[in-house]
Amino acid sequence: MKHPRTILITGGGTGIGLAMAKRFVTAGDQVIIVGRRESVLQEATKQLSQNQQDDAPTGYVATDLSSSKGVMALRQALPEKGVKSIDVLINNAGGSIQRRGDSLEDIAEQFTQNYEANVLSAVLTTEALKDILASPDGRVINLSSIGALKGGGPAYSAAKAAVIGYSYALANELGAKQITVNVIAPGYVSDTEFFGDTLTPERHESLIAQTLLKRPGTPQDIAGMAFFLASEEASYITGQVLQVLGGALVR
Numbered sequence: 011m012k013h014p015r016t017i018l019i020t021g022g023g024t025g026i027g028l029a030m031a032k033r034f035v036t037a038g039d040q041v042i043i044v045g046r047r048e049s050v051l052q053e054a055t056k057q058l059s060q061n062q063q064d065d066a067p068t069g070y071v072a073t074d075l076s077s078s079k080g081v082m083a084l085r086q087a088l089p090e091k092g093v094k095s096i097d098v099l100i101n102n103a104g105g106s107i108q109r110r111g112d113s114l115e116d117i118a119e120q121f122t123q124n125y126e127a128n129v130l131s132a133v134l135t136t137e138a139l140k141d142i143l144a145s146p147d148g149r150v151i152n153l154s155s156i157g158a159l160k161g162g163g164p165a166y167s168a169a170k171a172a173v174i175g176y177s178y179a180l181a182n183e184l185g186a187k188q189i190t191v192n193v194i195a196p197g198y199v200s201d202t203e204f205f206g207d208t209l210t211p212e213r214h215e216s217l218i219a220q221t222l223l224k225r226p227g228t229p230q231d232i233a234g235m236a237f238f239l240a241s242e243e244a245s246y247i248t249g250q251v252l253q254v255l256g257g258a259l260v261r
C-alpha cells in the first residue's frame with residue numbers, strides 16, 4: 011500500500027468525520043474533507059494542519075453532496091487540490107433530518123430528504139469518483155447506523171439500511187479490482203453535531219444504558235475502525251457491516 015495515501019472524507023468538518031481526518035493526517039496521509047459549510051471546513055482544516063506532514067497537505071471542498079450538481083463540483087475541484095487518485099473514500103456525510111407533520115406529503119418529504127442526505131450523497135460521490143479509486147488496494151467505507159439494524163426514526167433508519175444494500179452491490183462490483191467496500195454502523199456517538207440541541211439528558215442516559223460498556227461511543231472509536239478498514243491488515247475484509255456500538259444490540 012502506498013504512503014502517503016489520499017483520503018477523501020465527506021462530512022469531514024465535524025464530529026466523526028473530523029476525528030477520522032485527524033487519525034489519517036496524524037499517520038501522514040493527505041486528507042480532503044468535504045461538507046456544505048465553508049467556515050466549518052476552514053476551521054477544521056486549520057486544526058488538521060497542526061498535525062499534517064509537509065508532503066501531504068490537507069484541503070477541503072465546500073459543496074452539497076445530495077445533488078448531482080454538487081457532486082460534479084467536487085469532482086471538478088479535485089485536480090486543483092492536487093488529487094489524481096483516491097486511496098480511501100469515506101462516505102460519512104449524512105444525518106437524521108427531522109420534520110414535523112404527519113400528512114402523507116410530510117412523510118414523503120421526510121423520507122426523501124433522509125434518502126438524499128444519507129444514500130444519494132454516498133452513491134453519487136462514489137459513482138463520480140469510481141474511476142479514480144486506487145486499484146489495487148482501494149477502499150470505500152460507508153457510514154450506516156445502529157438504526158439500520160434495529161430501527162429508530164423511520165426515515166433515517168430506512169435510509170441507513172439502503173446504504174448497506176448499496177454497499178453490498180458495490181463490494182460485488184469492485185472486488186475484482188481489489189477494492190474493498192465496507193460499512194461502519196455506529197451506535198450512539200456523543201460530541202458530534204448529529205443531535206443538534208434535541209438530545210435530552212434522559213435520552214442520553216437511556217442510549218448509554220443500551221450499551222454493554224455503559225458509555226457513549228466517541229468519534230475516535232469510529233475513526234479507529236475506519237483507520238483499520240483502510241489498512242493493509244484489512245485487505246481481505248469486504249462486503250461487511252462492522253458494528254461499533256458498545257454491544258448495544260446484544261441482550
Ligand SMILES: NC(=O)c1ccc[n+]([C@@H]2O[C@H](COP(=O)([O-])OP(=O)(O)OC[C@H]3O[C@@H](n4cnc5c(N)ncnc54)[C@H](OP(=O)(O)O)[C@@H]3O)[C@@H](O)[C@H]2O)c1
Pocket residue numbers: 020021022023024025026027044045046047050073074075076102103104105106127131153154155156195196197198199200202203204205
Ligand atoms: N452521532 C451518532 O450518534 C451517529 C450514530 C450512527 C451513525 N451516525 C452517522 O455518522 C455520520 C457522521 O455523523 P456525526 O455524528 O459526526 O454528525 P455531524 O457532526 O452532524 O456530521 C455530519 C457531517 O456531514 C456533513 N453533511 C451533511 N449533509 C451533507 C451534504 N448534503 N453534503 C455535504 N456534507 C454534508 C455535515 O456538514 P455540513 O452541515 O457543513 O454539510 C457534517 O460535517 C453520519 O452519516 C451519521 O448519520 C452518527
